[in-house]
Structure formats: structure tokens, C-alpha cells
Amino acid sequence: MLEGKYLNFYNQISKKIEKTNIFTDKLHTLAYGTDASFYRLIPKIVIKTDNAKEVQDIIELSNELELSITFRAAGTSLSGQAISDSILIVTSRKFTDFKISDDKSYISLQPALTGAQVNNLLSPYSKKIGPDPASINAAMIGGIAANNASGMCCGISQNSYKTLKSMKLIFADGTKLDTSCETSRNAFRVTHGEFLKDLKQFSQDTKNNEELRAKIERKFKIKNTCGYSLNALIDFDDEFEILEHLIIGSEGTLAFIEEITYYTVEDLKDKASALIYFKDIKEACSAVTKLKLARDDKSITVDAVELMDRAGLRSIEEDPAMPEFIKDFDENVTALLIETRAKSDEDLDIQTVQIQNLLEDFKVVRDIYFTKDVEEYTLYWKIRKGLFPAVGAVRETGTTVIIEDVAYPIECLAEATLELQDLFKKHEYSEALIFGHALEGNFHFVFTQDFADEKEIKRYDAFMNDVVHSVAVKYQGSLKAEHGTGRNMAAFIEVEWGNDAYVMMKKIKCLFDPKGLLNPGVIINDDQEAHLKNLKGMPATNEIVDKCIECGFCEPSCPSNDLSLTPRQRIVINREISRLERLGKEEEAKEYRDLYQYDGIETCATCSLCSSACPVNIDTGSLTKHLRAEQLSPRAKKTANFIANNFSMTLKGMKFGLGSANAVHKLLGTASMETVTSTMRDFSKGKIAKWNATLPKPISINTNFEQKVSSKKVVYFPSCINRTMGLSDVSVEEKQLFDVTVELLQKAGYQIIFPENLPNLCCGMPFSSKGFNEAGATKSTQLEKALVKATNNGEYPVLCDTSPCTKTMIEKFKSDLKLYEPIEFALDFLSNDLDFTPIAEPITIHTTCSSAKMGLEGKFKTLAQMCSTEVIIPADVKCCGFAGDRGFNYPELNESALRDLPKSIKNAKYAFSTSKTCEIGLSEHSGLDYNSIFYLINKCTKAKNI
Structure with a gap:
């Protein structure tokens, strides 16, 4: 319950910002009060902002009422800098405008674009931004710049500091400044003349202080994000x-x-990587020093060197992609992942030889081997990026995984690293591992910590004090190299920098933020125990998700990320509910459960794309299915079983409903139909499904048609959706998918076999996705038996015309059947049976979640390129959010998931996918008529003349 200044703030700000974007309830404040760090604060108010004007309004009002505010982008922050116990301003996923200069030398970006999105925009021009953090797929530009995030390859030469062109800023008093605009500068000179004068004086004082100046020069020769950018x-x-x-x-x-303009950097496409195994960490660090010195004097070209110690290798050695020989290494073996890039393949060969020659005197336990194979080196880097979360996946449930981030001068790298390992032993962190950007002397070390035990907290404190002394005092390194100071190292800035520098940092803070309202407690914090306060627990909730470390990598792929909750936030809420239940606080737990119903359960698409983005494959969709199953009443389960056992009757009912809706549509017209159904839906509070013009008409299929006997046989299982739903009134096609598929197969010379009792067959997914596991298993078993018989015990391949159904069959069936959805069947069979002539018109394709989970994105692109000379693939569209029939009952999920679709495909003429329900939603929100890829294949192929 808000009161005092916060209530006043809420009442005023809600007149300027939509109330739907302002949260004060327990669920959302907890969900957004979580970042990737091991700290937690619960904000009193969370506001999702769509533009700079909203941010300015909030800042001005908070300044007037003297309420502190914190800015948050993706929340992949690791040091506690994206959390607040006051007002949290979240840049929504609509805050994403950009502009690329005509010569592609710079790009202007709003804060909510992810680093990966930006690089996708620049990729056609062989450009990218300099910063390349491991979290680039999830981290947003606002956070990347605000934390000076660097990463694998950018070092200190291409980070945000070095590639900054200009900024648009909003200050603590609400003043705006565009540093690229002379008019804006002049206005700022008038209103903030004293500010600029003081800033100029700070600069001059620092330059005149020879000792401080020398320290700054020395400390920024290595990565350093501890304190301000002095x-x-x-x-x-x-x-x-x-x-x-x-x-x-x-x-x-x-x-x-508000906006940052980066100079772009060249994205060299010719790359080679090697995973080199040294006898021990000292040998590996010595090799790094030699590589660094050789690169600096330009005798070799090396773009990245990543170290992984034996503990790090052990954490991923069970990965099926890793070579078996890693398991046989002794306790000291340390790996370096080295990458070099070039403008040509010839140059690349020269560079790899130079690196090998430089390393020939070092003791390695496997021969040095550089690969130029994209798939192979991409795997290397995926493994490296997954090291931090991989540790979290094997930790004891209830403990927290901590990642620290230090940098050493390169000349003492080996000695300092050995001392760090000694500190692990001293404080009994036996599971700790080291990895990181060795070429910059920048190492991350990861360990697990129980913050529920006071004794364990004291152990952590003693360990961190030893680390601080070793890194900052003895070796004159950086306590934070790229993860930012946050709350984590704020208490130790003066230890690292000394009094003169710390006093200057305080002056800078006071100059920019005289009332101390912007993110208080971060960077500048006089509490010497700040690193031990507001620690976040990780209580167990469900083994499906207990290994989550709340990194947030899953969030960009989630279709509900701008509507309700993300996978990370769903896990956070479930952990809190479980914690409260264990404490006996059932009433409070129920309050969370009630709030969670819509945001957590109803608007989860259960697409499982989160598991694809998660480094440890956590599937929050499975958690939602589990929770749905728990909520089902005996009566609901009985009804589901009845439907499953009378399935053909159910499909007839669906056809009747579709027929009735289309009949009324013809009578009323589209505009009136939308008005009437929308009114009815509002009146029923969403219980009546949404109608739209792309709703399909009912169909019946005929499997009794004349066929030629052929040695090539295929079992065709048309999904229940495609046996029920046909084309819509607005479709440009004339034939139903069943007829197109039959025509295509016969053109390719196949004899088609249909399973017996087809009207009653279903893969079971419509039941299991809602938690009706028994009914789902019944239908799955029934279908499997029918297909085993139809294929003559697996002799013939099975084609299903819907990708999600195929994936369900693959997961549920126990028989050794050869199951294909449209993409793989077309590539494996039809590409050999038919001649393809691509159409000279632009098309777009949508890879369903199921296809993506089956690893078919690349294959779908290949197939599409066989059919069209121009294929458009929207980079920012993942799951469509239709989620089976959920798009009818929760259309806002579908709408939100496809918010970026229209602008991404504006030049496309035709659109294709591999799932009818997905195609319904895609058609509604794109303006195009999405259909199965089989339509295009049928159009652009002819039978081979043999």
C-alpha cells in the first residue's frame, strides 16, 4: 500500500503515463526487483517507459518530491546496479528506435535494443558495435553503455568508451542534452554554465595532480569498470x-x-578459432602474456583469447558436443580459446600459422588445431559463453552462484592467477573455477555461496577481503573489469583507487546528482558492509527450474516479455510462493498465486523457446504445464478424457462452430462482425474467443481417391487442425492444405497411405499443453499404434503437415518410426524427387517454436531459398504467441509477440510457415496471407523427367 510521497508520486505520474505500465502490486514489484546479481531490493513502484518523454516526466517529478529512482534495461546486471527499493524505471521493449548513418560509420540507438538486435541491423553492411558481452543476446544498449560492458573481443579498444560518438541524456533535474547538437549544447551552457565550469575544473585538477593522473593512465590500460570513468x-x-x-x-x-550513437566497427567474416590445451594454468597464462605483447607490437593478429581452467572444463565436459578426451585430462590442464579474424581466407591462413609458431615452445597436451568451420567454432564460443550458467546448473539447490570479475596487469597474470587459486583453497571454495578474457588480463571466477547461513556469509566476506587486497593492492589490478561496480564493489573503491580518486568520484556524483536520487548505493556507497546486505536467496520451488540462476538470457525469446512475465520472472515468483508456503504464510502465498494466474500461467505460451536461450536448458514452459495440471479438477480431467475418447465428435463440433462464425461473418460483414464479437468478448470478460477475418472456414477431407501403385510410399498424417480448419475468407489460395499436400506427394511419385481411424487420431498436444496429461497420453498412444501399423512397422516414412504435432510425436512415441514435418521431408525427399525453380518474388518465412526446438531454422531457410530468390526472415520475431488455441482466448499474447512483425516483412509478397494456428495469428498481424510452405513448394516444382 503506497503512502506519503509515493502515493503523491503515483497519483501525479498516472496522469501522464498509462496505468497499465505502472505497477505497485506484490507480484510485479518482486518480479522486476530481480536482476542477474545476488542482491535483491523490492521497488515500491515499477514503471515501464516507452519513450524519453515519459522518463523525463518521472525524473522531474521524483526530483520535485525527492524520491530516488533507478534505471533498468534488461537486468542482466551482475553487481546489483539494476534494482531499487524506491522507484524503478524499466525501459520497455518499445523503446527501440534506431538510425544508421548513410555511410554506415555510426548508428544511433535507443536504450531497449539488445546488442544482438543491433548487430543484426548492421550485419548486412559487414559492421557491428564494438562491445560484445557474453550476454549480448539479452543485454540492452542502455545497460551495455551504462556499465561499459565489453566482452570477448572488444577489449579496451572497441568498448563503449572508445567507440562513443554522442549521446542524448536526461539529467537528474529533468534537463535534456544532445551532445551532437550545437543548439542543445548552447542551451545547456545557458542553464548549466556553473556545472560545465566545475566539470572543466575537475578535469584540470586531475591533470595537474601528477600522481593521480599517472594512476588513471595505468589503471585504464587494462579493463576497469570500478568507479567512474576518471x-x-x-x-x-x-x-x-x-x-x-x-x-x-x-x-x-x-x-x-535516452540515446547513444556508436561508431561502428568492421565485422570481419573470415574467422578461425582454436581450443588449445596447456599443461597447467601457469603455462597458459605465460602464453597469454606472449600473445598480448606480440599483438601489441603488431607481429601477430589475434582478436580474442579466452581462458578456461580445469574446473571450468570439468563443468562442461559432459556436454555431448565436447570431445571425450577432455574427461581424461589431469587436474591442471587449462584451455585457451583463441580467435583470429581477417579480410581474406589467405590472410587468415597466414595469421593462424603465425600464432602457432609463437606458441610452439609452450607445453600443450593436444596438438594445436585451428578450425575455420563456422559450426565448429560457433560451438566453441557457445560453450565458453555458457560457463557461468553451467556452474549454476550443478550447484546445490538453494545456493547462489557468484561471478566476480577482475583484471590484472598482463605482466603479472600468471603469478596473480596462481594466488587467486590459493585463495580458493584457503577459504574452501573447492568448486570455484576461472575463465575469461585472458588477452586483457580479465578473469571471471565463479563459485557457489549459501546466503541463508550467517557463518557462510562471514566466510564470503573474509574471502572477498582477501581478493580485494590481492587484486587491488598487491597487483594493482581492477576489482571490476567489465561487470560494473554496482553494490558489489562499492565498499572497496577507495581501497583500489586511493583517497584522491575517491574524493573526485564523490565530487562527480554530487555535481551530476546533487540530491543523491539517481540509483543511490551504487558506485558511491560509504557503507563498508554494503556487499553483505540485501542478499538474494534462491529457495527451491520445482526441480524443473531450480537450477535457474536468474541471468535473464531467456527473456528476449519469450513471447510474453512485453505483456506479462518472462521465464525468469515466473521462476522468481514461484520461488517466493514456495518460500512463503514453507514458512506457513499461506495467505500471502495465495495472494501471489492469485496474481500469478494471468501473468504466469494464462499468458505463458509454453513454447519452450526459453530453454533454447537458456545455457542450461531450463524449460519454464514445462513448469507452466505442470502448474496447469495441478490446477485441474477431477471433473475437468474427466471431461478431457471423454473428449479424447470421442475425438471425431469433438472435431465435428469445431467445424460447426467455424461454419456458424463464417456464416454470420458473411451476413454482417467484417467491420460489423469485429464490433459485435469484440463487444461480446468484453461482456464475457474474455471467456468468448476472439474472432478475426483470418479465422479459417471448416473443411472435410477425402482420403478415398485414386492412386497409382508406387515403390515409394509415405504415410501421411494430416493433423486434426488441418482436418478441421481450412482457408479463411481472405486467403489468396484456392486449394486446401490437404489437397495441396496430396498433389505434391503424387507429383513426386509417392503412393500415400493414411492411418486407420483417421478422424479420431490426434498427437495429444491439445490436451497435454493444458495439463491434461492422461488424455494427451491416450491420444498419443492411439496415434502411435495406428502409425506403426500404417508404416508396416516403420518401413515407410511418416509425414505430418504440422511441425508442433510432429515434435510431440517425436517426444512421446516409443516406436522407431521415421517421423517428418514439412521442412525435413521436403529437403530429405522432395528435393530429390522434384525439380525446383525459385520464384522471383520476395517471400517471408516463420519458423515455429517446435521447428526451432528441432533445430530446423537453418534448414527452413535453405528450403525457402530453393523456392524463392529473396527470402526475408524477421530477426526479432520468435514465437508467434498463438500457442495452439491460446491465441483465440488470449489474443493479446499473440498481438504482443508479433508487435515487430509488420515492419520486418514490409517488402514480402508471400508468407509461409508450418503450423495452421500459427498462420492464423501471423496473417492477422502481418497483413499477409500465411500458408504452409507446401503451397510454395507445389508452386515452384515439377516432376523430374527420368
């Missing part, structure tokens, strides 16, 4: 250059980044 004070003379570079790495404590 190098801005000595690197620049212009006040605005100083100002904008101070914002880089300031973690939202100085201003809000």
Missing part, C-alpha cells in the same frame, strides 16, 4: 566530451541515456 577527465579537454564519457560506466547514477 580517464574522461584526462583524455579530453572539451566539457561535453568529458561529460558524455563520464556517463559511460556510470550505472545510471549520473543521468539517463
Whole structure:
């Protein structure tokens, strides 16, 4: 319950921002009060902002009422800088405008674009942004800049600080500044003349302090995100250059980044990588030092060197993709993942030989081998990026996984790393592992920690104090190299930097934020125990998701990420419910469960794409199915079983409903039909399914047709959806999918076999997705038996015309049947049986979640390119959110998931997918008529002349 200043704030801000984007309830404040760190604060108010005007309104009001605010983008932050116990401003996924310069030398970006999205925009021009954090698929630009995130290859030469062109900022008093615009600069000079004068003086004082200046120069020769970017004070003379570079790495404590313009960097496509195994960590670190020095004097070209110690290798050695020989390594073997890039294949060969020659004197336990195979080196890097979460996956349930992030001067790398390993032993962190960007002297070390035990917290504190002394004092390194100071290292900034530098940082904070309202407690924090407070627990909730470390990598792929909750947030809420239940606080737990019903259960598409993005394959969709099953009443289960046992009757009922709806549509017309059904839906509070013009008409199929006897036989199982739903009134096609599929198969010379009792057959997915597991298993078993018989015990391949159904069959069947959905069947069979002539018109394709989970995205693209000379694949459209029949009852999920679709396919003329229900939603929200890819294959192929 809000009161005082917060109630006043809410009442005023809700007049300027939609109330649907302002949250004060327990569920959303907890969900958004979680980032990837091991800290938690619960905000009193969460506001999702769609644009800079909304942010400015919030800042001005919070400044007037003296309420603190924190800015948050993706929340992949690891040091606790994206959480708040006051007002949390979240940049929504609509805050994503961009502009690429005509010569592609720079790109202007709003804060909610992910790094991966930006690189997808630049990829056609062989460009990218410099920062390349391991979290780039999830991390947003606002956070990447605010934390000066770097990563695998960018080092300190291509990070945000070095590639910054300009910024649009909103200051603590609500003032806006565009550093690229002279008019804006002049206006700022008028209103903030004293501010600029003080900033100029800070710069001059720092330059005049020879000891401080020398320390800054030395410390920024390696990666350093501990404290503010004091190098801005000595690197620049212009006040605005100083100002904008101070914002880089300031973690939202100085201003809000409305827009950042980056200079782009060249994205060299020719790459080679090697995973090299050294006898021990000292040998590997010595090799890194030699590589670094050789790169600096330009005698070799090496773009990245990633170290993985034996513990790190052990954490992923069971991965099926990893070579078996890793398991046989002794306790000391350490790997370096090395990458080199070039403008040509010839140059690449020269560079790999140079690197091999440089390393020939070092002791390795396997021969050095560089690969240029994209699939192979992509796997190497995927494994490296998954090391941190992989540790989380094997930790004891209830403990927290912690990742620290330090950098050493390259000349003492081996000695310092050995000392770090000694500290692991001293404090009994036997599971700790080391990996990281060795070429920059930047290592991450990961260990697990129980924060529910006071004794364990004291052990952690003692360990961290030893680490601080070793890194910052003894070796003069960085306590935070790229993860940001946050709350994690705020108490130790003065230890690392000394009094003069720390006093300057405080002056900078006070200049930009005189009332101390922007992200208080982050970077500047005089509490010497700040790193031990507001620690986040990880209570067990369900073994399906207990290994989640709340990293947030799953969020961009979730169709409900801008509508309700994300997979990470669903897990957070379930953990809290379980915690409350164990404490006997049933009433409070029920309050969360009630709030969770819509956001957590009803609007989860259960598409499981989250598991594809998760480094440890956590499937939150499976959790939702489990929870749905728990909620089912005996009566509901009995009804589901009745439907399953009388399935053909159910399909007839569906056809009747579709027929009635289409009859009324013809009578009323589209506009009136939409008005009437929308009114009825509102009146029923969403219980009446949504109608739209792309709703299909009912059909009946005829499997009794004349066929030629052929040695090539295929069992065709038309899904229950495609036996029931046909084309819509607005479809440009004339033939039903069943007829097109039959025509296509016969053209390819196949004799088609249909399973017996076809009207009653179903894969079971419509039941199991709702939690009716018994009914789902009944239908799955029934279908399997029918297909075993139809295929003559697996002799013939089975084609199902719907990808999700095929995936369900593959997962549920126990028999050794050869099951195919349209993409693989076309590539494996039809490509040999038919001649393809691609059409000279642009098409777009949508890979269903099931196809993506089966690894068919690349194959679908290959197939599409066989059929059309121009294939458009929307980079930002994942799951369509229709989720079987959920799109009828929760159409807002489908709408939200496809919000970026129209602008991504504006040049396409035809559209294709492999699932009827997905195609319904895609058609409604794209303006195109989506149909099965079989339509296009049938159009662009002819029988081979043999």
C-alpha cells in the first residue's frame, strides 16, 4: 500500500503515463526487483517507459518530491546496479528506435535494443558495435553503455568508451542534452554554465595532480569498470566530451541515456578459432602474456583469447558436443580459446600459422588445431559463453552462484592467477573455477555461496577481503573489469583507487546528482558492509527450474516479455510462493498465486523457446504445464478424457462452430462482425474467443481417391487442425492444405497411405499443453499404434503437415518410426524427387517454436531459398504467441509477440510457415496471407523427367 510521497508520486505520474505500465502490486514489484546479481531490493513502484518523454516526466517529478529512482534495461546486471527499493524505471521493449548513418560509420540507438538486435541491423553492411558481452543476446544498449560492458573481443579498444560518438541524456533535474547538437549544447551552457565550469575544473585538477593522473593512465590500460570513468577527465579537454564519457560506466547514477550513437566497427567474416590445451594454468597464462605483447607490437593478429581452467572444463565436459578426451585430462590442464579474424581466407591462413609458431615452445597436451568451420567454432564460443550458467546448473539447490570479475596487469597474470587459486583453497571454495578474457588480463571466477547461513556469509566476506587486497593492492589490478561496480564493489573503491580518486568520484556524483536520487548505493556507497546486505536467496520451488540462476538470457525469446512475465520472472515468483508456503504464510502465498494466474500461467505460451536461450536448458514452459495440471479438477480431467475418447465428435463440433462464425461473418460483414464479437468478448470478460477475418472456414477431407501403385510410399498424417480448419475468407489460395499436400506427394511419385481411424487420431498436444496429461497420453498412444501399423512397422516414412504435432510425436512415441514435418521431408525427399525453380518474388518465412526446438531454422531457410530468390526472415520475431488455441482466448499474447512483425516483412509478397494456428495469428498481424510452405513448394516444382 503506497503512502506519503509515493502515493503523491503515483497519483501525479498516472496522469501522464498509462496505468497499465505502472505497477505497485506484490507480484510485479518482486518480479522486476530481480536482476542477474545476488542482491535483491523490492521497488515500491515499477514503471515501464516507452519513450524519453515519459522518463523525463518521472525524473522531474521524483526530483520535485525527492524520491530516488533507478534505471533498468534488461537486468542482466551482475553487481546489483539494476534494482531499487524506491522507484524503478524499466525501459520497455518499445523503446527501440534506431538510425544508421548513410555511410554506415555510426548508428544511433535507443536504450531497449539488445546488442544482438543491433548487430543484426548492421550485419548486412559487414559492421557491428564494438562491445560484445557474453550476454549480448539479452543485454540492452542502455545497460551495455551504462556499465561499459565489453566482452570477448572488444577489449579496451572497441568498448563503449572508445567507440562513443554522442549521446542524448536526461539529467537528474529533468534537463535534456544532445551532445551532437550545437543548439542543445548552447542551451545547456545557458542553464548549466556553473556545472560545465566545475566539470572543466575537475578535469584540470586531475591533470595537474601528477600522481593521480599517472594512476588513471595505468589503471585504464587494462579493463576497469570500478568507479567512474576518471580517464574522461584526462583524455579530453572539451566539457561535453568529458561529460558524455563520464556517463559511460556510470550505472545510471549520473543521468539517463535516452540515446547513444556508436561508431561502428568492421565485422570481419573470415574467422578461425582454436581450443588449445596447456599443461597447467601457469603455462597458459605465460602464453597469454606472449600473445598480448606480440599483438601489441603488431607481429601477430589475434582478436580474442579466452581462458578456461580445469574446473571450468570439468563443468562442461559432459556436454555431448565436447570431445571425450577432455574427461581424461589431469587436474591442471587449462584451455585457451583463441580467435583470429581477417579480410581474406589467405590472410587468415597466414595469421593462424603465425600464432602457432609463437606458441610452439609452450607445453600443450593436444596438438594445436585451428578450425575455420563456422559450426565448429560457433560451438566453441557457445560453450565458453555458457560457463557461468553451467556452474549454476550443478550447484546445490538453494545456493547462489557468484561471478566476480577482475583484471590484472598482463605482466603479472600468471603469478596473480596462481594466488587467486590459493585463495580458493584457503577459504574452501573447492568448486570455484576461472575463465575469461585472458588477452586483457580479465578473469571471471565463479563459485557457489549459501546466503541463508550467517557463518557462510562471514566466510564470503573474509574471502572477498582477501581478493580485494590481492587484486587491488598487491597487483594493482581492477576489482571490476567489465561487470560494473554496482553494490558489489562499492565498499572497496577507495581501497583500489586511493583517497584522491575517491574524493573526485564523490565530487562527480554530487555535481551530476546533487540530491543523491539517481540509483543511490551504487558506485558511491560509504557503507563498508554494503556487499553483505540485501542478499538474494534462491529457495527451491520445482526441480524443473531450480537450477535457474536468474541471468535473464531467456527473456528476449519469450513471447510474453512485453505483456506479462518472462521465464525468469515466473521462476522468481514461484520461488517466493514456495518460500512463503514453507514458512506457513499461506495467505500471502495465495495472494501471489492469485496474481500469478494471468501473468504466469494464462499468458505463458509454453513454447519452450526459453530453454533454447537458456545455457542450461531450463524449460519454464514445462513448469507452466505442470502448474496447469495441478490446477485441474477431477471433473475437468474427466471431461478431457471423454473428449479424447470421442475425438471425431469433438472435431465435428469445431467445424460447426467455424461454419456458424463464417456464416454470420458473411451476413454482417467484417467491420460489423469485429464490433459485435469484440463487444461480446468484453461482456464475457474474455471467456468468448476472439474472432478475426483470418479465422479459417471448416473443411472435410477425402482420403478415398485414386492412386497409382508406387515403390515409394509415405504415410501421411494430416493433423486434426488441418482436418478441421481450412482457408479463411481472405486467403489468396484456392486449394486446401490437404489437397495441396496430396498433389505434391503424387507429383513426386509417392503412393500415400493414411492411418486407420483417421478422424479420431490426434498427437495429444491439445490436451497435454493444458495439463491434461492422461488424455494427451491416450491420444498419443492411439496415434502411435495406428502409425506403426500404417508404416508396416516403420518401413515407410511418416509425414505430418504440422511441425508442433510432429515434435510431440517425436517426444512421446516409443516406436522407431521415421517421423517428418514439412521442412525435413521436403529437403530429405522432395528435393530429390522434384525439380525446383525459385520464384522471383520476395517471400517471408516463420519458423515455429517446435521447428526451432528441432533445430530446423537453418534448414527452413535453405528450403525457402530453393523456392524463392529473396527470402526475408524477421530477426526479432520468435514465437508467434498463438500457442495452439491460446491465441483465440488470449489474443493479446499473440498481438504482443508479433508487435515487430509488420515492419520486418514490409517488402514480402508471400508468407509461409508450418503450423495452421500459427498462420492464423501471423496473417492477422502481418497483413499477409500465411500458408504452409507446401503451397510454395507445389508452386515452384515439377516432376523430374527420368
